[in-house]
Structures are given as C-alpha cells and as structure tokens.
Amino acid sequence: MRSSIRTRLLAAFLAVAITSAVGLSAYFLSELESYGLRKLEDRLNSESLVMAGMVAAQLEAGGETSLPEDEAEALASELARVGPKISSHIRILDSSGKALVDSGDESGVGAQYAETPEVASALAGQRGAATRITEDGRVALYVANPIVVDGHVAGVAYTAATTFSIRTLLRDYRLRLGGAIVLFVLLTTLLTELLSRWLTAPLLDLARTASAFAGGDHSVRVRPRGSSEVKALAQAFNNMAEEVQTVMVELKEEESRKSRFVSDVSHELRTPLTAIRGAAETLLDGDVPEDDARQFLSTIARESERLSRLANDLLTLQRIEGATGELPFSRIDLLETARRAAEGLAPLTESRGVQVVIVGSAPPVLGNKDRIQQVLGNLIDNASRLTPENGVVTIALSAEDRHSVIRVLDEGPGISDADIPHVFDRFYRSQVSRDRSSGGAGLGLPIVAAIVRSLGGTVTAARREVGGSVFTIRLPSAGS
Numbered sequence: 001m002r003s004s005i006r007t008r009l010l011a012a013f014l015a016v017a018i019t020s021a022v023g024l025s026a027y028f029l030s031e032l033e034s035y036g037l038r039k040l041e042d043r044l045n046s047e048s049l050v051m052a053g054m055v056a057a058q059l060e061a062g063g064e065t066s067l068p069e070d071e072a073e074a075l076a077s078e079l080a081r082v083g084p085k086i087s088s089h090i091r092i093l094d095s096s097g098k099a100l101v102d103s104g105d106e107s108g109v110g111a112q113y114a115e116t117p118e119v120a121s122a123l124a125g126q127r128g129a130a131t132r133i134t135e136d137g138r139v140a141l142y143v144a145n146p147i148v149v150d151g152h153v154a155g156v157a158y159t160a161a162t163t164f165s166i167r168t169l170l171r172d173y174r175l176r177l178g179g180a181i182v183l184f185v186l187l188t189t190l191l192t193e194l195l196s197r198w199l200t201a202p203l204l205d206l207a208r209t210a211s212a213f214a215g216g217d218h219s220v221r222v223r224p225r226g227s228s229e230v231k232a233l234a235q236a237f238n239n240m241a242e243e244v245q246t247v248m249v250e251l252k253e254e255e256s257r258k259s260r261f262v263s264d265v266s267h268e269l270r271t272p273l274t275a276i277r278g279a280a281e282t283l284l285d286g287d288v289p290e291d292d293a294r295q296f297l298s299t300i301a302r303e304s305e306r307l308s309r310l311a312n313d314l315l316t317l318q319r320i321e322g323a324t325g326e327l328p329f330s331r332i333d334l335l336e337t338a339r340r341a342a343e344g345l346a347p348l349t350e351s352r353g354v355q356v357v358i359v360g361s362a363p364p365v366l367g368n369k370d371r372i373q374q375v376l377g378n379l380i381d382n383a384s385r386l387t388p389e390n391g392v393v394t395i396a397l398s399a400e401d402r403h404s405v406i407r408v409l410d411e412g413p414g415i416s417d418a419d420i421p422h423v424f425d426r427f428y429r430s431q432v433s434r435d436r437s438s439g440g441a442g443l444g445l446p447i448v449a450a451i452v453r454s455l456g457g458t459v460t461a462a463r464r465e466v467g468g469s470v471f472t473i474r475l476p477s478a479g480s
Helices: 005-062 069-085 117-123 166-172 174-214 228-285 290-322 334-344 346-351 369-386 444-454
Strands: 089-094 099-102 128-133 139-149 152-163 330-332 355-360 365-367 392-400 403-409 458-463 469-476
Touching: 005 089, 005 128, 005 139, 005 152, 005 174, 117 128, 117 139, 117 152, 174 228, 228 290, 330 369, 334 346, 334 355, 334 369, 334 392, 334 403, 346 355, 346 369, 365 369, 365 469, 369 392, 369 403, 369 444, 369 469, 444 458, 444 469
Parallel strands: 355 392
Antiparallel strands: 089 099, 089 152, 128 139, 139 152, 330 365, 392 403, 403 469, 458 469
C-alpha cells in the first residue's frame, strides 16, 4: 500500500524531531555531568587544601611531625559534629597512608589508602584526583592534597563525594522522563500533522483539480498557493490546462468542420449523381426519342463536368491548405497578372456583356504567378456573373501601409449583411447565387482565401455604398 505525502512528511518530521531531541538531550546531559564534576572537584580541592593547611599549622605550632592522638580525636569529634551538614567525606591520613580521622565512620579509622592513585600522588607531594563509578551507578570523585610540615609530607588531606551520572539521572527520574517523552511525541505529532496538512493542502487541491480536468471538466483551474515550488507547479498546470483546452476547442472545431465538409461534399455530389443516374436509367430503358436521348446525354455530360470541377476544386484546396511548398515564389507584377487574368476570362465576360477595367498600380509582391492569377480569375468570374449586362467590373490596384492592395468591384446587387461572415466558407452560396446551375460548387472563394493566407495576406468582402460588392486583398509588398 502506497503511503501519502502527508504520511511520509509526518514520519520524516517525527524521525527528525525525535533524533534531534535525543541527540540534544544526550549532549546537554553530558555537558551537565561534566560541569557538575568540575564544580565538585573544585569544592573538594578547596576543602582538602583548607584541611591540609589547618593540620599543617597545628603540627608546626606543636613542633610535631605527626598528628597526636588526642588532637586526632578532637578533630574527629569536630568532623563528626559538622559531618551531617556537609556532603563531603573527609579523611586525614598519616605519612604511610593510614586513616587517622574519618568523618564518615569511626570504623574507617586505620584503613590503608596508600595504594590508591590519588593518595599515592599526595604522599609524593603532588595533588591527586580520581573519578570512579560506585556500585549504585553514581560517580565518586576523590581529591588528595599533601600536608606539608617543614618541607616534608606529614600526611594527606583526603576528601571524597558522589554525584549523579546520566545513568542515575535517567534511573531516578525515569517516570518524569517517560512522561516528558510521551508529551514531546504527542506535541510533535500534533504539530507535524498540522504542518503536513498545511504543506500538502495545495498539492491535494492540485490533485483534485487534475482529477476533475481528466474527468472532462476542462474549465477547472488551480489557485496558486503554498510554497514557491507548489505555486510554480500550480501555474504550470494552469498553463497546461489553458493549452489543452485551446487544443480541445480547436479539435472540436476541426471535427465539426470535417463533419460539415463531408456533409457538404455528400450534398454536392448527390444532385449531379442523381441527374446522371436518372438520365442513364432512362436511356437504358430504350424507346427514347432521339431529341430526348440527346438531351439526356447532354445532362450526363454537363453533370459529369460539374463533378470533375468539384473534384479539381477540392484537390486544389487541399494542396493549398496542405502547405506542401511545391510552388516556387518570385516577384510578381500585379498589374501584368491582373491583365492576364482579365484576358483569360475575356470570352466569358464578353458573353455576359460585362466589361473588365484595371486602374491604378501596386508594388510587386512575392508569390506564385499562377496562384495569384487564379485568385483574380475567381473574383472576376464571380463579379461578372453578378454584374448586370453592360455593367463594369473594376480591378483597382494601390499601395497602403507597406502592402499591395487589390480590390475587385462589381455592380451587382451586393452582399447582404447575413452573407458577409460566410462568403469564404466551403460550399457556401450567397442569397443572390443559390442556383447551382448558374454558379459553382461554392469552393471558389474558399480557394481565394486559402491562397491569400498562404501568401501571408488577407482578403475581405464588403457591400459598396453605391451598390455592388467589393473584395479587398492585401499582400505584403516586396518593394519597388
């Protein structure tokens, strides 16, 4: 079973806290023990020096080199009187290391201490000190100072005392220490739990938001909070969510476009195929008068040509939008290209009784001459179809803000406000050109828009105030 971040944080914080507490406790207890021993040794040394000085002065005053028995008894009586008031154990040893006076117990008188290291040092004229552990685990400290009379060691002032050790401290206060440890663990756990909740709350919020996002709610976002790292993570998630939502919207739009495209293509194919099938089935039935047969064959040829045009237009649109880059770019003279486009459509425009006029000039552009001529040809064809007989289609060239501008103006009924947003959609026909027999498949203007976009330009449609429509193409100029 996988543990959560909060559990891991809780375990980590507890481990760090307990380890730190144990380490610090051991350090401070050790320092406390060392400090106590140093202070105790200083006290014992002071007491030993005072006692050695007193005994030496007494011996010098009596002209003696050893402590007389009566004086030893008086000193023992005095130490016995003040013994309960002091925590030190004081002994007076003779020059052989034998105890003459013992403040703790008269039975200690006569005991030999010459073999102990600290007493041996004092008998040699040097201060001696030693530390030993008693049977009950406490620390015993011993200090011995020589009693010097006339330059000779006449005896030893020997002091001792016991103090606590870490082990005895833990033993004596184990219940209190146990309670303190339990309280410490509880407080640490509580604080760690609160801290871990505070630290993981932004992550849990991020996890919930990510889960909702994965569930399909692409509008959810995370409120960046917490540490700088978590805020950066939340902001990165929000940026990713924005990009994903944008992509999803684009995918839905693309899917919708594809669905509409398939539907539109199917609709466009249905009419000519139905006409071809009906004419062919009639001819197959036989007994069709010659004039009717020729009419049916004419229908088959005409509708087949429409299918061919539709297929060619679709392939053209696909190549342009596919951006394969197979067509080389060069500097294009727009005036010359406009003349070629008008001349190529002259038989068609003349048959409609429409005149094509070219006015103005524009800087050259970078592009493909055939593609730009195709754009102008489509626009001239549309304009001449909508312009009444004896009307004029105008191609106006100009330069505006480092762009070469081409405007194709007709004198037809104009584009309605409802049609303007859709004139460049595939298979769309304006209200004035709904009849498929008089117009194309609704791919001419989408091809125009695709070619202009591939050249880095824009194309727009508008209604003229004087009547008619105007299509405006803006292409980046290539300089003069």
